Amino acid sequence: MVPWLLLGSVLFSLIIGTIAYNVMDKALSNNLNFTCQGRISKASFRIDQQFLPYYFIIGFGNAVSFTAVIFSALLLLFSLWRHKRNMQTNSMRDLSMDAHIKAMKSILSFFIMYSINFICSILTLIYAMKNDTDVIFLTYLIRYTFPGFHSLVLIFSNPNLE
Known part of the structure; x- marks a missing residue:
């Protein structure tokens, strides 16, 4: 299943990239030459007027x-918390409870990182x-370091991957 998901992701990225390139190319090529006949009135064109619908879609x-990730993370956190509480009332203190606490911490860190992203x-x-x-520039810097931090949290939270 993973190879099919990867192939679908690559194809989806290719389609979205092609559409974005065509939109940018059309918008910029239509507005480069303001001196030709019929274009003089459009010389005060603002780029955000052209791309506002695309900004809305993005x-x-x-x-x-974000809503899907937040709801799934919150549901998983509440489920793990309830299960941990049930394990505590049954006075079972073992490695399974430590694993639940570690999972809750990593999900909470993903929740915070995804919110910042x-x-x-x-x-x-x-x-x-x-x-x-x-x-x-600052927001792009934060957004593009997000996958690296996500990977580091996964690696350091699992002792086998260290």
């Missing part, structure tokens, strides 16, 4: 995936319209 996609992605969309390059 923001909506981020919000839907979502906030940065929304800030990127907002400041892209304002052309504030310093803030955009």
Whole structure:
């Protein structure tokens, strides 16, 4: 199943990348030559007017995936917490309870990291319209280090991977 998921992910990325390239190419090629006849009135064109629907679609996609991750993480955290509490009332103190606590800590850290990633992605969309390059650089820096931190948390939380 994993190879099929990877293939689907690559194909989906290829389709989205192709669409994004075509949109950018069309928008920029239509507005490069302002001196030709019929284009003089469009010289005050702003880039955010052209891409506002795409920003909305990107923001909506981020919000839907963030909502799914948050709900699943919260449900899993509450389930693990209830199970841990039931194990404590039965006075079972063993390695299984320590594993539950460790799993809850790692899910909570993913919850916090994904929340920061979502906030940065929304800030990127907002400041892209304002052309504030310093803030955009900082949010991109945080967003692109997210997968690395996620991998490091997974590696260091599992003693076999250390």
